[in-house]
Amino acid sequence: MSRLKARSTFVPYITMRKGEEPAPVTMLSASPARGLYYADEGPGDRDDRGVLWARCSQNRDGNAVLGEPRWKDVHPARQRECMEALLCQGCVQQPSKTDLGYLFIATRPADATSTDWIEGYRTAQPPLCLVHAKTAVDRCGHLLKRGAVALRSRVPRLYGVLGTYYLDRGLQPPEPIETDPEEEDVPLPYKTRRYTPWILASQLVRELRGVTVVNLEEEIARA
């Protein structure tokens, strides 16, 4: 009973909580030479490729993240932490890893007619341990509806970021560009250097290589 209860109240580490707020746009500056920047920029504000990241407050008490979950939203810093270091998005511990690689849950693209999409699948969902992969599939309605697929990737390559593009407006504060809803989930590859100075990143994306489809239920039963 207690185990069931614990599962029903489990909130993944990367899930945004009520009360966590993005930093105001006025904190952001821009110049044609530098692109976007914060006037008081610190070492954690950019990733290793030099892309600027969205700032967002955190409701934390040490390691514990507090507050009501906002299920649809992901906290940029916590998503980045899990994706950069390949940690479980549920518990920030080591994800499940076998000879076939790290465990990820993917959702089959709506237009998929074969399994060609699996190799090279791009995801902003960090890997999972077995326990939290099971929780994710059991709990997320959209995963089930769209057909969740458990994958293992030997080489989950850093690919790029999702985020908001900004316009350089000279001496005025930079302004976010409205993106087409269809374009929202299209990550900007790190190699597209022309645009990387103008995106404020909010999620890190990996491209899964060396992919094998696995049976999650069987793996859990064996574990």
Ligand SMILES: [Zn+2]
């Ligand atoms: Zn976990």
